[in-house]
Amino acid sequence: EAEVCLHDALLDPALLDFLPGDALRIDVGKRCEKHGCTQAGILDLLVEYACRGLRVVRLKGGDPAIFGRLAEETDTLASRRIPFRVLPGISSLNAMSSASGILLTRRGVAAGFVAVSARREGGGLADLGAAERAKLPTVVFMGTKVVAEIAARFIADGTAPDTPAALVFQAGGEDETVVGATLATIAQAAEAVPIPPQAPGLLVIGEVARYRFAGNAGALQGRRVLLTCSDSLLDRAAHLVRDYGGRPLRFPLIRFERAAGVRQILAQLGDYNWVILSSPSAVRILIAAMKEFGLDLRRLPNLAVSGPASARELAGHGLIAAIQPESEFGVRGIVASFTGRVAADDRILRLRSDAATGDLAQHLREQTGAQVEDAVLYHTVRTAPETLPEFDAVLFASASAVDAFADSWGAGALAGKAVAAMGEPTAKRLAAHGFGQAILPTEATTEGALRALAVRMVAARMTTTGENEP
Helix, strand or coil: CCCCEEEEEEEEEEHHHCCCEEEEEEEEEEEEEEEEECCHHHHHHHHHHHHCCCCCEEECCCCCCCCCHHHHHHHHHCCCCCCCCCCCCCCCCHHHHHHHCCCCCCCCCCCCCEEEEEEEECCCECCCCCHHHHCCCEECCCCCHHHHHHHHHHHHHCCCCEEEEEEHHEECCCCCCCEEEEEEEEEEHHHHCCCCCCCCCEEEEEEHHEEEEEEECCCCCCEEEEEECHHHHHHHHHHHHHHCCEEEEEEEEEEEEEEECCHHHCHHHCCCEEECCHHHHHHHHHHHHHHHCCCCCCCCCEEEEEEEEEEHHHHHHCCCCEEEECCCCCCCHHHHCCCCCCCCCEEEEEECCCCCCCCHHHHHHHCCCEEEEEEEEEEEECCCCCCCCCCCCEEECCCHHHHHHHHHHHHHHHHHHHHHECHHHHHHHHCCCCCCCEEECCCCHHHHHHHHHHHHHHHHHHHHHHHHHH
């Protein structure tokens, strides 16, 4: 419901997807020594937009009550009698402990903990002496840039150099990284790990830092799986990777934009007996366009889809596909499903992306004698990620994503990696770029591709270790 959102930098960007499309988004994030907006500026913006009568959301990257400047903002609003409410967030402290297995109050190890800021007001290094630490584990916020200095102070104050220590970056996120060492070696250990610049992190000092979840359960055993598919498939793919015990890395290489002239195409739907939608994205874009243009979904003719994923997308809108292949979810499967179901004078409209070929329309004409027309519903647009993260396996859901990856990083980037393709066209494009043979599923769906990847990894592990059971 937000009309204005003032958001921090240290939060999952996917949260902003919940904002209305026309909401004003203002980045007021403050990172270490890089302030996009001063605290006074944030207070002025809160008051300004609220006094305009707009609904303002102040979106924080964690729990605003822990080193989050909550008091300054609520006091300012209260002084101006601007109504507000606070919805508690999850602190990076909580996320780090629960997600990593560094349980700060592990029974028999620690009965409590200390959380302090490494920075005092004005930017100097805070007092981290024995009075603040005692014998409890200590969690240091905002100290990743001065780890060596912090460690030296702890050791000088009497903490044993071999005390366990850990740095946790991006706590609770899909790209969480934990660096474990001792107090004497933690700074050096952190230098050897590729951490994105300005990545938020917490320093944990104490016996609890030696404990964490193994993260090697399931078929994927904690392996990092790069997901190059479009946003429409990412959530489902990430969920499945986690189900198999892996770590999903969202890395979309393409996105979809509705083509020009779609309104005219949809206005003529009544002229057709059938509409073919060969991807979940086609379903989403079609339904969204009809709603935007005020078109009644009951005007749709008989619907045909290429597989279960598209059928599920339709079902989410209360629509049922009259034709759906039972096994082969490609051109041959759709053509076989239409055979014997249409008359020679039927008109069929296939709505597709600009990257898809016209093979399906041609085969349908030849096999059924029907009048088949192709229309571009959406365009495939490449995205441009800045860096390629560390990963163990990768999923390609389209030939377009393969092309984008090849142009940016080349075949060498996949050396030694497990590569899964959602279908034969994608696998052929991988081979054409010299990426080698891909893992292919029995059914061309996200579920099928990731299951095939998981099965292959289990089989490889059994071969290597001599295990008798999967």
